[in-house]
Amino acid sequence: MFSLDNFISDSLAASKASDPVAALMALLRETVGDVDALLSALPETADDETLIHASDILTIYDIKLPPGILYPPHNHRMRVVIGFYEGCETNLIYKPGADGGPGAxxxxxxxxxxxxxxxxxxxxxxxxxxxxxxxxxxxxRAIHYYLGDLLEVERQLWNPATGQKMTFNNDDYFGFATSNQ
Ligand SMILES: [Fe+2]
Known part of the structure; x- marks a missing residue:
């Protein structure tokens, strides 16, 4: 039977495979293929972001994205594998300037x-x-795997109004959210 504990231990085992991305993608394909089992195992919360696991090799979040909100551009400094299991999430992909800062x-x-x-x-x-x-x-809704400790890594966020790059922090991440209309 699908349980959150089993999902976490299977995810950790996959992240230690010789090709962790392939193993994690295979596990997520299976997981998002049975939404009812996944939903019954996930903790019930009103929060949009729920941390499920964090360690040196893997961070797992369950993330809900309500309609209409556009979150600011950011990086993760580690590979990310995402299993989308409800609705439609749009990802806008950006290219920073050559120095890693705002473009020309x-x-x-x-x-x-x-x-x-x-x-x-x-x-x-x-x-x-x-x-x-x-x-x-x-x-x-989607399960997000980050192949490292996302809570500890130094990563970046861009102010969507000015293009200015800054160290990622949750207050600015949520503070820079705007309407997508
Ligand atoms: Fe992200």
């Missing part, structure tokens, strides 16, 4: 838009800069 035009340049309709699984490389939003009418 004074801000980050958006280079792609990816719409992830559940159920599906995706991965992002270490230095990817993205912003997440939900253009649909219903909340989207």
């Amino acid at each position: 035009d004074g801000g980050l340049k958006q280079v792609d838009r990816l719409d992830f309709q559940a159920p599906t699984v995706a991965m992002f490389e270490r230095e990817v800069v993205h912003a997440i939003t939900n253009y649909s009418a219903t909340t989207s």
